[in-house]
Amino acid sequence: MSTPILTVEDLTVRYGTRVALSGVTLTVDPGRRVAVVGPNGSGKSTFLKAIVGLVEINGGRITVHDHAPGQDRCVAYVPQRAGLDWRFPVTVEDVVLMARAHRVGWLRRPGTADHAAVDAALSAVGITDLAHRRIRDLSGGQQQRMLIARALAQEARLVLMDEPLNNLDQGSAETIVDVMDNLAANGVAVLVALHDLALAEARFDTVLLVSGRMIAYGPPSEALSERNLITAYGAGLQVVDGTDGRRVVSDPGCCDDGHAAHLPPVVVHGGAAGLPSVGWTAGDAAGLSGESVTRGHGGRRA
């Protein structure tokens, strides 16, 4: 057993009097890929923000590399795209270079090593040709790749990504998952907030399922059990065992207000070997495509 890079003990975070997240206890070893999943407003983002020191901790303890949150520069945080000012007059290279500020130091200008790190990061996510593009002119997938490149340039040991796959084209999403695998292979621990439970099961070592509190933490097959999913996503969820896999069905009529944004995602655990995933929800009948249900939750601008 290696020393955990992240240790969380009975974490509680409150916004005002509302408890956003509680009861999270876990450790993450170097090189692990952890998917953080749960319904909207379940505390996924809050959890990542607490680790990086962006929100105050009201109970419990987080230790990163033997430091308290916000005390360790070995943590890179990839924010949701909507939170950034994309009209700011900077190029892709400028933004990625920002991640080197703490290595460059006060009153000094970036050196050869910093530019080399930026080039390597851009290359790793396949946007070398966009280095001098103004960020305003990027597509959503390019924006996300740039933010991941920025995290890479920071040379962090722990990388946190807040819903990096929302509203992405397939190519960008695959690149990002590949980059994540590379990071993990190099001993970097990666925590990714996700909506896509099928992806969580397929590409991650560990799943943290939250819904205001920690529901489960463990290998995907255990963490995403029927019982846990129903606990996390509520009584509106039904799990159906079919011949081609397991279908998870949500009934929007059971939700508070029936809005699509509150629909839980669809997941199909693999049935017979190699069968493509099939997902459907009651929402489909209302004209929602499976794609918009699985990926469309957090896409609206904050």
Place this chain on the structure above:
Amino acid sequence: MAAVPEWAGALGDWLAGPWQAAFMLPKFAAVAILAAVCGVVGPFLMLRRMAFFGDALAHAILPGVAIGYYAGGPSAGAMFGGALGAALVAALGISAIRRRADVGEDSAIGIVFAAMFALGIALISRRGVRIDLSHILIGQLLAVGWADVLRMAVVGGGVLAVMALLYKELVIASFDSVLATTLRLPTAKLDALLLVLLALTIVVGLQAVGVVLMVAFLITPAATAYLVTDRLPSMILVSVGVAALSGLIGLYLTYYASIAASAAIVLPCTLCFGAAFVWTGVTRRGRGDSGVM
């Protein structure tokens, strides 16, 4: 070599006119300093959507001018010192309000800084006080002498030096405060520093442009540069250029047409912005770009 046409000679005389008047030279120097400082600070103000802060800070300086007068008499130096003190107090006050604004940040600023402005008017309007309020509100560039230029150069030079040294950090804090926090940059201190630099810039411009039009001279060159450039360094350069050009045009207007200098400086800025706005609109349409960002 062909003889110089008569009209060219006349134009030359016209252009050289203000430069041959010795009393105009400190005005040129003052405008150059002001253009440099406003041109550099303005883009940060614009990109951070802090135009209202600039306006509020400019107004909040008024009681400082009055207190300077009460303490040191009707000397430009005393009033400059008073304005400097008020600017620092206002900048630090504003950064405290930003962090704890129960009634909303903009309302809090409106309340506090309108009050400071009112206090300034109250102090200045007392019988026997020999400050012309209009000089502070709309500036009095034609009264600027070399001693004023020296004060402007010292404060303005200090602002530019700090901006140059902390450029990298100020850009990160302005673009992405979340990244600044995760890199453990002192985000709150950098924000406060930017407000202090803004306040000092306003003091530099107080005599030339005055309180009311200060924000225009900060924002308009920056907005013009934003339209025609793609990166912050070039935006800053163009912003300084637009401010300097407008200042120069303004001085000619003041010299020949006897227009109040602050208005004569700001209006060419606005023309530059209008030209850039139309030009980028035309070229963008040519590229088939909707312009929706």
